[in-house]
Amino acid sequence: MRIPRPVLAGFVLLAVTSCAAPAAGHSETTVTSEAVTAERRATTADRDAVLVFGADHRFESGLVVTVTGPKIFRPSDSAYPRAGRAAAFGVVVYNETEQPYRLSSLSVSATTADQQAKQVVDPTQGYNGIVDADRDIPPGEIVRLQLAFVVPDRSTLVRLVVRPDVSTPATAVYGGSV
Numbered sequence: 001m002r003i004p005r006p007v008l009a010g011f012v013l014l015a016v017t018s019c020a021a022p023a024a025g026h027s028e029t030t031v032t033s034e035a036v037t038a039e040r041r042a043t044t045a046d047r048d049a050v051l052v053f054g055a056d057h058r059f060e061s062g063l064v065v066t067v068t069g070p071k072i073f074r075p076s077d078s079a080y081p082r083a084g085r086a087a088a089f090g091v092v093v094y095n096e097t098e099q100p101y102r103l104s105s106l107s108v109s110a111t112t113a114d115q116q117a118k119q120v121v122d123p124t125q126g127y128n129g130i131v132d133a134d135r136d137i138p139p140g141e142i143v144r145l146q147l148a149f150v151v152p153d154r155s156t157l158v159r160l161v162v163r164p165d166v167s168t169p170a171t172a173v174y175g176g177s178v
Contacts, residue, residue, distance in 0.1 A: 050159065050175040053089075057172035062097035063164050066090075067174040070158065072151070079122035083150040086120045087178045088127060089160060091145040093137060100136035103143065107163040110149040112156050112178075120148040151178050 051057055051067075058064045069089035075082070091108055095101045108130075110117040121129055127148040137143050151158060159175040 050173050053174055053176050055174070056094075057162070058096075059164050059170050059172070061164065061170075062095075063101060064094035064096050065162050065164070065172055066092040066094075067160055067162065067172075068092070070151075070176065070178045072178060073125065073148070075120055075122045075148075076124040078124050079120055079127075081118050081120070081150065083118075083120060085151050085153050086122070086127075086148045087151045087158060088146060088148040089174075091147055091162065093143045093145070095137040095139055095141050095143075098139055100138050101164075103130060103135050103137060104133040105165045106130065106133075107166050108145075108147055108160060109163075110158055110160050112149075112151050112158050117149040117151065117158070120150055122148060 053067055053069050056064055056066050067089050068091075070087035071089075072085065072087055074084065075086050079086075087110075089108075089110075093101070093103070093106065110119075119129060120127055125148075127146055129147065130145060135143075149158070149160075155177055157175060158178045159173055162172045162174070164170060
């Protein structure tokens with residue numbers, strides 16, 4: 001049996017806070033209550049919030065995504081589209097649902113300066129888009145993807161929008177500077 005990450009994190013947090021000495025002026029009950037409140041805030045964060053790269057996001061379905069990055073690189077001559085600068089991101093998909101997840105349902109898009117960024121396909125450097133899109137991810141399995149997008153030559157903000165199913169409004173938005 002797998003224990004969902006937020007539940008496991010809550011147990012760990014509860015165990016750590018209950019074993020620690022209370023802070024001056026605080027009782028053990030207060031420390032535990034604050035820890036539980038902080039955990040509740042973290043799991044009910046504003047859905048419109050921009051996540052930092054590396055943060056996990058759990059969708060209501062139980063699917064969990066993490067976006068790492070960005071890694072700036074110069075696309076090779078065989079890349080499409082041709083670009084002078086690109087940013088690569090690792091996208092990790094954890095299927096913590098009870099049903100297989102069809103990878104073709106996943107949508108990842110990027111914007112820079114409020115403009116849609118084009119995805120870079122650069123097989124020479126290992127950026128092939130979503131490979132095996134017709135694959136089902138069984139419950140409990142993890143898939144790692146490497147996706148790249150064209151970015152301006154100057155430093156700019158980038159937002160990656162991850163949508164587990166294009167037919168639903170649920171999204172996770174990651175953002176940062178590249």
